[in-house]
Amino acid sequence: MLIFRKPLEGIERPQMPADVVIVGGGPAGMACALRLSQLIDQHNSQNPDKQLSKENIYLLEKAREIGQHCLSGALLDPRSMRELLPGFEKQAPLDAPVSQEAVYFLTRKGKFKLPITPPPLRDHGNYVISLNRFVKWLGSKVEETGITVFTGFAGSELLFEGDRVTGVRTDDKGVDKQNQPKSNFEPGYDLQAKVVILAEGPRGSLTKQLITRFDLMKDRNPQTFGQGVKELWELPSGRIAPGQVIYTMGWPLTSKEYGGAWMYGSKDNIVSLGFVTALEYPDPRLDPQHVLQDFKQHPFIAGLLEGGKMIRYGAKSLPYSGWWAVPPLAGDGWMIVGDSAGLLNSARLKGIHLAIKSGMLAAETAFEALKQDNFSASTIGQYQAKVESSWIRDELWKVRNFHQGFEHGFWAGMFHAGIQQFTGGYGLRNRYPGTAGYQHMKKLSALSADGGDEAYLLGPAKGDGKLTFDKLTDLYHSGTKHEEDQPSHLVIHDTNICNVRCIKEFGSPCQNFCPANVYEMVDDAEQPNGKRISLNPSNCVHCKTCDIQDPYQIITWVPPEGGGGPNYDGM
Amino acid sequence: MPESILVVVEQREGKLNRVSWETLTAGQALSAETGWPLQAAVVGGGVAGLAGEVAGKKVTKVYAVESPRLDPYTPDAFAAGLKQFIEAQQPKLLLMPHTYQVRDFVPKLATAMGRTVISDCIGYKKHGEKLVFTRQMFQGKLAADVSFGCEPPWFVTFQNGAFRADKVEAGTNAAPVETVKVDIPDNVIRNRPHEVFKEAKQAVDLTQAEIIVSIGRGIKEQKNIELAKQLADALGGEIAASRPICDSGWLPMDRQIGSSGQTVAPKLYLALGISGAIQHIVGMKGSRTIIAVNKDSEAPIFEIADYAVVGNLFDIVPPLIEEVKKAKAGA
Numbered sequence: 001m002l003i004f005r006k007p008l009e010g011i012e013r014p015q016m017p018a019d020v021v022i023v024g025g026g027p028a029g030m031a032c033a034l035r036l037s038q039l040i041d042q043h044n045s046q047n048p049d050k051q052l053s054k055e056n057i058y059l060l061e062k063a064r065e066i067g068q069h070c071l072s073g074a075l076l077d078p079r080s081m082r083e084l085l086p087g088f089e090k091q092a093p094l095d096a097p098v099s100q101e102a103v104y105f106l107t108r109k110g111k112f113k114l115p116i117t118p119p120p121l122r123d124h125g126n127y128v129i130s131l132n133r134f135v136k137w138l139g140s141k142v143e144e145t146g147i148t149v150f151t152g153f154a155g156s157e158l159l160f161e162g163d164r165v166t167g168v169r170t171d172d173k174g175v176d177k178q179n180q181p182k183s184n185f186e187p188g189y190d191l192q193a194k195v196v197i198l199a200e201g202p203r204g205s206l207t208k209q210l211i212t213r214f215d216l217m218k219d220r221n222p223q224t225f226g227q228g229v230k231e232l233w234e235l236p237s238g239r240i241a242p243g244q245v246i247y248t249m250g251w252p253l254t255s256k257e258y259g260g261a262w263m264y265g266s267k268d269n270i271v272s273l274g275f276v277t278a279l280e281y282p283d284p285r286l287d288p289q290h291v292l293q294d295f296k297q298h299p300f301i302a303g304l305l306e307g308g309k310m311i312r313y314g315a316k317s318l319p320y321s322g323w324w325a326v327p328p329l330a331g332d333g334w335m336i337v338g339d340s341a342g343l344l345n346s347a348r349l350k351g352i353h354l355a356i357k358s359g360m361l362a363a364e365t366a367f368e369a370l371k372q373d374n375f376s377a378s379t380i381g382q383y384q385a386k387v388e389s390s391w392i393r394d395e396l397w398k399v400r401n402f403h404q405g406f407e408h409g410f411w412a413g414m415f416h417a418g419i420q421q422f423t424g425g426y427g428l429r430n431r432y433p434g435t436a437g438y439q440h441m442k443k444l445s446a447l448s449a450d451g452g453d454e455a456y457l458l459g460p461a462k463g464d465g466k467l468t469f470d471k472l473t474d475l476y477h478s479g480t481k482h483e484e485d486q487p488s489h490l491v492i493h494d495t496n497i498c499n500v501r502c503i504k505e506f507g508s509p510c511q512n513f514c515p516a517n518v519y520e521m522v523d524d525a526e527q528p529n530g531k532r533i534s535l536n537p538s539n540c541v542h543c544k545t546c547d548i549q550d551p552y553q554i555i556t557w558v559p560p561e562g563g564g565g566p567n568y569d570g571m
Numbered sequence: 572m573p574e575s576i577l578v579v580v581e582q583r584e585g586k587l588n589r590v591s592w593e594t595l596t597a598g599q600a601l602s603a604e605t606g607w608p609l610q611a612a613v614v615g616g617g618v619a620g621l622a623g624e625v626a627g628k629k630v631t632k633v634y635a636v637e638s639p640r641l642d643p644y645t646p647d648a649f650a651a652g653l654k655q656f657i658e659a660q661q662p663k664l665l666l667m668p669h670t671y672q673v674r675d676f677v678p679k680l681a682t683a684m685g686r687t688v689i690s691d692c693i694g695y696k697k698h699g700e701k702l703v704f705t706r707q708m709f710q711g712k713l714a715a716d717v718s719f720g721c722e723p724p725w726f727v728t729f730q731n732g733a734f735r736a737d738k739v740e741a742g743t744n745a746a747p748v749e750t751v752k753v754d755i756p757d758n759v760i761r762n763r764p765h766e767v768f769k770e771a772k773q774a775v776d777l778t779q780a781e782i783i784v785s786i787g788r789g790i791k792e793q794k795n796i797e798l799a800k801q802l803a804d805a806l807g808g809e810i811a812a813s814r815p816i817c818d819s820g821w822l823p824m825d826r827q828i829g830s831s832g833q834t835v836a837p838k839l840y841l842a843l844g845i846s847g848a849i850q851h852i853v854g855m856k857g858s859r860t861i862i863a864v865n866k867d868s869e870a871p872i873f874e875i876a877d878y879a880v881v882g883n884l885f886d887i888v889p890p891l892i893e894e895v896k897k898a899k900a901g902a
Binding site: 148150152476484536 | 708709710712713791814818824830831848849850853871874
């Protein structure tokens, strides 16, 4: 019997007043905290008689340590960091400036190098970084300011009063598998905040509560996502230079799927490589972790990796849809920043710089509100205008239709991207519509039983233990750990659908799209199809794919007990 | 009524809990700061002797709060007995150690008296006339100063280790001990205590086992575990499992081998129906001899096994048990 996590009811919770609560300590949240502190310091030095306090500004981070759950390619466009901390290059952990770049189109055995690198993928001036180390550094800057970072605490619920967000409830600790308090039980805190800033990353769980409650996505394109599966490799020296960037398109994906790979040369012979598969593929048997394994078997890539060693693994979703899918960014008592708001440039596949910038703008808004002691929509709502008059909007406007162009396959996408390039993003019309990714998934009855010419990339990967790895082996390298005795934080609203319908209609795709073997169909003679859904929540790497991609939209990802999750290092 | 501080020390089965001295240290410090005299109370069946032990410390008086109904301990009796005693004595501030027993009865006691408890404190401060107690929040990342908004008596519990037991001051003369009989009607006690038992620390220490028979998914059903147990018994070894088995509750968590369980290195590790995911391997790869039985000849467990048996464990294990028994009988 599966028992799912939910905040305990009928208990008394400690209340704590707060001015600003930032939920999530990634680049957006940390930049927000840092900028807010800078503005307060500046104000306090100019207004000795009207001091503002940082004491009641809190940042919640579900990871046990700052940066532990952050994963990206990553290339950093330094634009926003230069605004936040001029001269940051001297102290930040930047692994290498981009020195050369190439884009390849892969066929099964061959490759074409694109004669010119498409403008969005030109990366000179950017830096190869490990996002989790970068955020660890940024977090240490925040901690120096006196703003309290609560690591190991997740936001489990938003608190409302009417249409106003009034705070955040943190996770209950010490709850067993049956949702009963254990001897170490500690109820979650109710942080009563004047403003809550949601910086949870893609598909934020509180952001989802907010969007649902206020129907924020009406009139917007649905958000679509990619799943990035990443491995860190140590290669023989000289194979890939620090700052060398390789992008590939094509194989192993066919023209029916959208996605591509990256390889970034870091320092000390470390290479970041990964594959982003758009979560809008038609075949439910497709497995993005398998796609990465196939990619590595391409002769070109296998040659580069030969003699190397895989040292880390992880996965994360990223929001793709662009400007037309950005929800309203602020309201009474709340703001949304970074990937939670979908602020990512899908043509460049970059969002860190936008996350940082949006965090800064949210901080400027919160600062004004603090100064005026007015946290109503009239002050907090200014954040929306600030984003719309910033370079975030300029950058996203030009690519507002980029991703939608690819909804009908790779070649259509290239065509649209081409004309959008010359029309300032307009393409064939100002707003291309979009479809939620899971709606592209076809039922098994509409697909060939053996997978046809895509058979090689469906189902679980086998792994040879050197170049390729099965999912559990990869997962081991994510360092993921959770308290085992707790209710499942993957909340399935109706397991009957899994056991009766999904298994027949879609063949239980959760087993395939989850990059961490959380979902399993186990034998159960009492079920009509002989199998029953079983969960391994402690494997979860917090990528949010299940919440996004299940075809019935019956899975809700909620944060597990704070402190659990992957232990990314160098990712 | 003069203001006073009362420390309720803890005794269990006629022995003082060491942490009581810590609370007494806290009481002495608070008494010095407030000028309120410090008293102590021992609660139980016949506790005059224990009260005498406490009377050696620097306190003005020790009460032995007694009733036959206070032995054995029940939260109902303790709450009722202490309520009576407190109402008669009217101490202003009550201090107790934050033990399991106190956590068991003090919320009930305070609620019955219409008061609140500031629990699990790590210290106190005096802000002017006001007493403020410090509690940890957010797992120790913040410290909150909390004070009473209600009328006395005030209940405070102190965290284990917050004060030092060895700093408790002895008195110059033994303090007077007064026995107070409390009258607890039988019908208030709804708890029926059983024999006191000590739960074994860990039923099994797999790290010490020389022979381990470990089962995985291949065992199929919970009832089949009996078969593996028979083999373990025949070999004189312990039974263990990979994660799915313990996760299903078929064996307790302390028998789980692997990255989320125990790491073992026995002389012989017999893996039955375990595929050998890396999460399991890291917990047993140091075993001297590994024998693996699995239907799937490609199972990764065979990569580290010294002896690989490809076959159905249900065909292999029963005759194996017989052979082991025979061999042992012969030897």
